[in-house]
Amino acid sequence: MEKVITLVIPAYNEEHNLPVLVKKLSDFFQQYSRYRFECIIVDDGSTDHSREVIKKLSAEYKWLYYLFLSRNFGKDIAMKAGIDQARGDAIITMDADGQHPLDLIPRFIQEWESGYDVVYAYRKEASDHYTYMQRLRSRLFYVIASKLTDLDMEEGLSDFRLFSRRVAQIITQFQDKELFLRAIFKWIGFKQKGVPYQPLQREYGTTKYTLRSLIRLSLQGITSFSVKPLNMAIYLGLTISILSSLYIPYVIWSFMYNHPISGWASMIVTIAFFGGLQLMILGIIGIYIGKLFIQTQFHPPYIIESTNMQSASYLHSYTYPELHAITPE
DSSP, X not given: OOOXXXXXEXXXXXXXXXXXXXXXXXXXXHHOOSSEEEEEEEEXXXXXXXXXXXXXXXXXXTTXXXXXXXXXXXXXXXXXXXXXXXXXXXEEEOOSSXXXXXXGHHHHHHHHHTTOSEEEEEEOSOOTTSOHXXXXXXXXXXXXXXXXXXXXXXXXXXXXXXXXXXXXXXXXXXXXXXXXXXXXXXXXXXXXXXXXXXXXXXXXXOOOOOHHXXXXXXXXXXXXXXXXXXXXXXXHHHHHHHHHHTTHHHHHHHHHTTOOOOOHHHHHHHHHHHHHHHHHHHHHHHHHHXXXXXXXXXXXXXXXXXXXOSOGGGSOOOSSSOOTTOOBO
16 A cells, blocks of 8 residues: 655745745655655744745645644644644655755655654754854754753754654644644654754745744743753752851851941842842743643644645544634635
């Protein structure tokens, strides 16, 4: 029986890159005919003309399907929406900007056929496509994330990966409102293999990963897989308390020998420092409490506004609440 491989591509404001990517996919599918390929593009609430472009492309290429989410839910949630609907024996996730080389897919398939459940790509070296600050931010992100989550995430780990049907079935069970799929794929285990790659140049547009988004992704990922920040806050407080106690003998000595304790400025700085430290620790605690609050809200992690899937029964539905209003166009 012919095996099916499903590509899942989340897209947000990629109206210019999508036609180029889909044309490359079409050429690749014709050359690599051992499997039957299909592709699901998940539009994550784009504000440009991406949806019109996707509809036009899906009418031209019968293997192309789309999911239009009702708003912007975030890249990882959009990717999971596509994984939930994917029916392939293996699923490949990749970005819509065209930077993931299609030449790597045969290598993915080869490793999958040899027994690996997850085959993922990571940047093998510093690329000329990125500035020094972008590379530094990326390096710091993966170093900190790996240390605090106890997950071995290679520098430059990407969302370009192939995984088996049984892994996909596990991913569909995650109902987190804030997903960090790069860490989830590491956390679930199974037999995995990393493949180095060199990213291609974007045809249009610029990267959407700003410093602010990386910080948000770091906090989201770390707090989803580890309580180490809370443990660090305890150790930090204990260390500062011990260091502060060393000041007590000096205070006693000054009192006994009538030495005035000067240093109004240093006192203000110390108060400001500890005040900021307390606020930071409270913020860490607040993040965890906020995640608990979000997770206890009984609503689906995403909403599909429209799709060209062939049957309503094909769509993944949730028990809280069931999305009876979702129908294919």
